[in-house]
Amino acid sequence: MFSRNDNHSGWQQQPWLTAILCAASLLFFLLFGEASATLVYDRTAIAQGAIWRLLTGHFIHCDLPHLLWNLLPLALIGGLLEQRIGWRRFADVTIVSCLGVSSWLWFGRNELLLYCGLSGMLNGLLVVLLVRIWQENRHPMLPLIGLVAVLKIIVETTTQEAIFTHLSWAGFPEAHGAGLVTGILFLVITSEAKRSVNSS
Amino acid sequence: MNPMKQLIINALLCCLFPMLGFGSASAAGLLTPSDNSLPALEVRDHQVKVVIEDGYAITTVEQVFHNPHAQDLEAIYSFPVPEKAAVAEFTMWIDNKPVHGEVLEKGKARKVYEEQKAAGEDAGLTEKDSYKTFDIAVSPVRAGQDTRIRFGYIQPVKVDSAMGRYVYPLEEGGVDDTKLSFWTANEKVTNTFSFDLILRPGYPVDGIRLPNHPNAAIVKKGDSYHVHLGNSSGDNPAAPAAAETITDAEEGRQQIARTTTLQPPVQPDGTAFTLDQDIVVYYRHADNLPGSVDLVTYKPEQDKAGTFMLTVTPAMDLQPITEGRDWLFILDISGSMKGKYQTLADGVSRALQKMSPNERFRIILFNNSASELTRGYTLANPENVRKYIDKVGKIAPNGGTNVYDGLHKGIKGLDSDRTSAILLVTDGVANVGVTRQKDFIKLIRSHDVRLFTFIMGNSANRPLLTAITDASNGFAMSVSNSDDIVGSILLAQSKVTHEALHGAQLKIKGIKTFDLTPEKIGSLYRGQQLTMFGHYSGNGQAKVSLSGKISGEEKVYQTDCTFPETSTANPELERLWAYASIEQLNREMENFGEDADMKQAITDLGIQYGLVTDYTSMIVVRDEVFKKLGIERRNSKRLQREFTAQKERAAQPVVQRRADTARPMFKNSNQPTTRNSGGGGGAGSFDLISLLFLLPLAWIGRRKKQA
Structure with a gap:
C-alpha cells in the first residue's frame, strides 16, 4: 500500500494532472465531437496497429451527458487522489487503470468493437483513493462507500444496463468491474513490491 | 409445316397467350406446345453473371437460342420470378448489334410485338405473368441460325442472422396444371452454361457455400469473392493464377480461407446443363460484427431529390421466450x-x-x-x-x-x-x-x-x-x-422462440425524407434486417431512430447518419425504390381490390423507371422502328448510366456503407451468440447515484486537510 509519508503526498500539491486530463477530455469532445473515430477504442483499428486507442478511448465520450457525468467524478476522485499520492503515482494509477479496462475489453470481450468513456478507469482510481483515505482516517463511511460501489457494479453487470444514465451508446457496466479489479490488483502488486523492497 | 400453317398456329397461340400467359412447365426453359405442333428450339448458351454489393444484387443472363430447323420460329423463354426482383434490362442482338428494350404499357407493348412479328421483323418482348413467371418472346429465330438475348434484374439482398442468401431461381413449382398440360419446357443448355457470382461485401465474409452445388469453385480475389459454376472451363473468372484463397464449398461454413488449388468446374466439358435446379449461394459474415445501419444513396444533382436505401441490421439482443406455448x-x-x-x-x-x-x-x-x-x-x-x-x-x-x-x-x-x-x-x-x-x-x-x-x-x-x-x-x-x-x-x-420488436417504426429526423417504403414495418424478428427505400432532399446529418416494443416494453435505438449532397455511384437505387413502391401498391390492390388510380400509378412507375410489372412490358424492336413509333429511349439511357456506374464501382476497392460508426445504434453483435453482453459499441458512465456516494468521500477526504 501507499506509505503515509509518500514523497508526493504533500497536501499543498495542486492536482495539475487531473486538471490536464479533464481539459483533454473536454478538448477532445469539443475538437472531434461525439465519439471521435480516430481516438475511440476500436477493436478493428487496434488490431491494425492503432494501439494508442487503448488509452485514448477512455477520454472520448459519446455525447454531452456522458462527458459531464464522467468529468465531475474525474475532477473529484482525481483531485483527491493526486493531492495524496502526487502526480507521478497518479499517472501510474491512471495508465494502469486504463490499460486494465482495455485489457478486459480486448481479451474478455472480443465481440465488443467500440468503447469509450472514463468510468471504467475511474473505478480503478476510486479503489486506490478509498484505500488511501482509509489509511489516513478509519472513517466508518469508507467501507460503506466501497460496498455501494461494488453492489452497483454487480447490479449493472447482471442487468447489462446502466441504472441512472441514458446515453446514446449502450451502457457497458462490465468496464466498471474491470476498473475496480484493476485498482485492487494495482494495490496488491505495489504493496507486494514495497514489502519486498523493505525486507531486502 | 408450310409457312401458312405455321402462321395460323402462331396466330392461334397468340390468341391463347392472353388467356394462358406464356406459362411454364417444371423449370426455366424454352417453351414448346405439348402436342408437338411446333418443333423445339435449343438453348445453346446460358451465361449468368451476378454482382452483389452495396446491399443489392444485379443479375444478368445472356442466352443464345438456336433454331436447327428449316423454318423461322418464335422462341418463348420462361423463368420463375425471383423474389423482389425488378426486371430492368432486356437486350436483343439485331444484326449483331445489341438493342436495349423500352418499357410500354402491357397491351401496347404486346401490340407492337405482334405487328413486328407479323411483318417478319425482329422483335422481342418481356412480360410478367403475375407472381409466377417472366416470359420472354423473341421472333423470329431464323432457320438454322442463332439469336442472342440478355436480360437483367436487380433485387435487394437479404442477410439474416449474419447469413446472406442469393437464389438464382430455375425450378418451377409445377403448381399450375392448366399450363403444364399445354407447354413443355426444353430446359437443356446444349453448349455453354456458366454461373459467375462476384460478391463484394462491405463486411468481412468467412465462408461461402452452395448447398446443392458442392463442387462450385470459390475464389477470393482481393476484397471480393468469385463463385463459378459451369460446364465449360474456357472463361472461368475464378482463375487459379489470381486466386488467393479458395473456400471449399462443401465445407464452406467451417473451413474458411484455406489456400489450395482451384477445384475443377462442376460439369465436365460438353455435358448438357439442365435448367431445373435453383442455384442457392450462402455467404456467412465474420464473427463479432456489430448490429449496424448502412446507408446507400444516389443523388446526381445537389438541387434535386435523391434516393436512399437504409438497411438496419439489428443486434442479437432479443431474449429467449421460456414460457410454454x-x-x-x-x-x-x-x-x-x-x-x-x-x-x-x-x-x-x-x-x-x-x-x-x-x-x-x-x-x-x-x-x-x-x-x-x-x-x-x-x-x-x-x-x-x-x-x-x-x-x-x-x-x-x-x-x-x-x-x-x-x-x-x-x-x-x-x-x-x-x-x-x-x-x-x-x-x-x-x-x-x-x-x-x-x-x-x-x-x-x-x-x-x-x-x-x-x-x-x-x-x-x-x-x-x-x-x-x-x-x-x-x-x-x-x-x-x-x-x-x-x-x-x-x-x-x-x-x-425469441422476443421480437413489435410495432417497429423507423424515423428519420433532420433531413426531409418522403416516398418511404415500406410505409408500415410491423415486427422485426431475431436476425432480421430492415430495408427502407425513399427519397430525400437537402443534405447533412439526420437522427435515425428505430423504436418498438419488446415484451411490452418500449425500446428505442438511435443513431446519426449523414445524407450526402451528391452521390453518383449507385443509380440502380432509383429502380429499387420504384419496384418497392410498386410492390406496396400491388399489396394494397390485393387487400382492397383493383383501383384504376393505383394501376395507373404502377404503369407510370414502370414506364418511368424501366421496369417490367403486371401492367408494363419491355419491347425490343429495331432502332428505326423505335424512332418511327415515337418510343423514347429512356431505358437505354438509364442502362448506360448504370453500366458506367457498375464499371466504375468494379474498378474501385469495396466500400463499406456503414453509417453509424461514430454513434453505433446497437451494442451487441448481429450474430447468434451465447454471450449476453458486448459487441457493437459500449460506453461506461458515472451517474447521479455514483456522485451522491462520492460526495461524502470528498468530505471525508477534505477533513484531514482541515484538521
Whole structure:
C-alpha cells in the first residue's frame, strides 16, 4: 500500500494532472465531437496497429451527458487522489487503470468493437483513493462507500444496463468491474513490491 | 409445316397467350406446345453473371437460342420470378448489334410485338405473368441460325442472422396444371452454361457455400469473392493464377480461407446443363460484427431529390421466450408437394424434436380440404414427438390446395389462454375453396396469433402468403429445394422462440425524407434486417431512430447518419425504390381490390423507371422502328448510366456503407451468440447515484486537510 509519508503526498500539491486530463477530455469532445473515430477504442483499428486507442478511448465520450457525468467524478476522485499520492503515482494509477479496462475489453470481450468513456478507469482510481483515505482516517463511511460501489457494479453487470444514465451508446457496466479489479490488483502488486523492497 | 400453317398456329397461340400467359412447365426453359405442333428450339448458351454489393444484387443472363430447323420460329423463354426482383434490362442482338428494350404499357407493348412479328421483323418482348413467371418472346429465330438475348434484374439482398442468401431461381413449382398440360419446357443448355457470382461485401465474409452445388469453385480475389459454376472451363473468372484463397464449398461454413488449388468446374466439358435446379449461394459474415445501419444513396444533382436505401441490421439482443406455448403446424399435402414433401417432413420432425416438453402442438394437413393429424393439442413429450414424426413421414401428397380450409381449421381450435404460433408450410397457389386475399386477412385478424409461413419453391402465391403473414405480424420465409432446408427451419424456429420488436417504426429526423417504403414495418424478428427505400432532399446529418416494443416494453435505438449532397455511384437505387413502391401498391390492390388510380400509378412507375410489372412490358424492336413509333429511349439511357456506374464501382476497392460508426445504434453483435453482453459499441458512465456516494468521500477526504 501507499506509505503515509509518500514523497508526493504533500497536501499543498495542486492536482495539475487531473486538471490536464479533464481539459483533454473536454478538448477532445469539443475538437472531434461525439465519439471521435480516430481516438475511440476500436477493436478493428487496434488490431491494425492503432494501439494508442487503448488509452485514448477512455477520454472520448459519446455525447454531452456522458462527458459531464464522467468529468465531475474525474475532477473529484482525481483531485483527491493526486493531492495524496502526487502526480507521478497518479499517472501510474491512471495508465494502469486504463490499460486494465482495455485489457478486459480486448481479451474478455472480443465481440465488443467500440468503447469509450472514463468510468471504467475511474473505478480503478476510486479503489486506490478509498484505500488511501482509509489509511489516513478509519472513517466508518469508507467501507460503506466501497460496498455501494461494488453492489452497483454487480447490479449493472447482471442487468447489462446502466441504472441512472441514458446515453446514446449502450451502457457497458462490465468496464466498471474491470476498473475496480484493476485498482485492487494495482494495490496488491505495489504493496507486494514495497514489502519486498523493505525486507531486502 | 408450310409457312401458312405455321402462321395460323402462331396466330392461334397468340390468341391463347392472353388467356394462358406464356406459362411454364417444371423449370426455366424454352417453351414448346405439348402436342408437338411446333418443333423445339435449343438453348445453346446460358451465361449468368451476378454482382452483389452495396446491399443489392444485379443479375444478368445472356442466352443464345438456336433454331436447327428449316423454318423461322418464335422462341418463348420462361423463368420463375425471383423474389423482389425488378426486371430492368432486356437486350436483343439485331444484326449483331445489341438493342436495349423500352418499357410500354402491357397491351401496347404486346401490340407492337405482334405487328413486328407479323411483318417478319425482329422483335422481342418481356412480360410478367403475375407472381409466377417472366416470359420472354423473341421472333423470329431464323432457320438454322442463332439469336442472342440478355436480360437483367436487380433485387435487394437479404442477410439474416449474419447469413446472406442469393437464389438464382430455375425450378418451377409445377403448381399450375392448366399450363403444364399445354407447354413443355426444353430446359437443356446444349453448349455453354456458366454461373459467375462476384460478391463484394462491405463486411468481412468467412465462408461461402452452395448447398446443392458442392463442387462450385470459390475464389477470393482481393476484397471480393468469385463463385463459378459451369460446364465449360474456357472463361472461368475464378482463375487459379489470381486466386488467393479458395473456400471449399462443401465445407464452406467451417473451413474458411484455406489456400489450395482451384477445384475443377462442376460439369465436365460438353455435358448438357439442365435448367431445373435453383442455384442457392450462402455467404456467412465474420464473427463479432456489430448490429449496424448502412446507408446507400444516389443523388446526381445537389438541387434535386435523391434516393436512399437504409438497411438496419439489428443486434442479437432479443431474449429467449421460456414460457410454454402452443405450436400449430399447417402442412400442404397437395399434389404439387411431391418431390418437396420429404424435405418438409424432415423439417417438421427437426422442429418437433427441438420443442420442450411443456409445449404443445397440433398438426393440420390440407389438400382439397383440411384434416387434423393430431387429436387436439398434444404435449411435446418424446413419445408423442416420435409418434407424429412417423405419421407425418408416411403421408403421400395429392389433390388441390385449399390453404384457407387449413388455416381455418387450425385457428378454430386455438386455446386463447396460451401463446400460440402457427407454422404454415406450402408451395402453392390457393386454388380450392376460398381464394380471395381479403378473406384470408379477415380470418387471420380474427384471432391474436402469429403466422409464420414457409414458402416452398418459386411458384407459390408469394404475394398472398406474405400479405396474410404480415397481417398477423409474423414473418414469411422463401425456401428453395436447393436450400439448406433444415437450417432454414431451425433459423425460423429461433425467431419464433425469441422476443421480437413489435410495432417497429423507423424515423428519420433532420433531413426531409418522403416516398418511404415500406410505409408500415410491423415486427422485426431475431436476425432480421430492415430495408427502407425513399427519397430525400437537402443534405447533412439526420437522427435515425428505430423504436418498438419488446415484451411490452418500449425500446428505442438511435443513431446519426449523414445524407450526402451528391452521390453518383449507385443509380440502380432509383429502380429499387420504384419496384418497392410498386410492390406496396400491388399489396394494397390485393387487400382492397383493383383501383384504376393505383394501376395507373404502377404503369407510370414502370414506364418511368424501366421496369417490367403486371401492367408494363419491355419491347425490343429495331432502332428505326423505335424512332418511327415515337418510343423514347429512356431505358437505354438509364442502362448506360448504370453500366458506367457498375464499371466504375468494379474498378474501385469495396466500400463499406456503414453509417453509424461514430454513434453505433446497437451494442451487441448481429450474430447468434451465447454471450449476453458486448459487441457493437459500449460506453461506461458515472451517474447521479455514483456522485451522491462520492460526495461524502470528498468530505471525508477534505477533513484531514482541515484538521
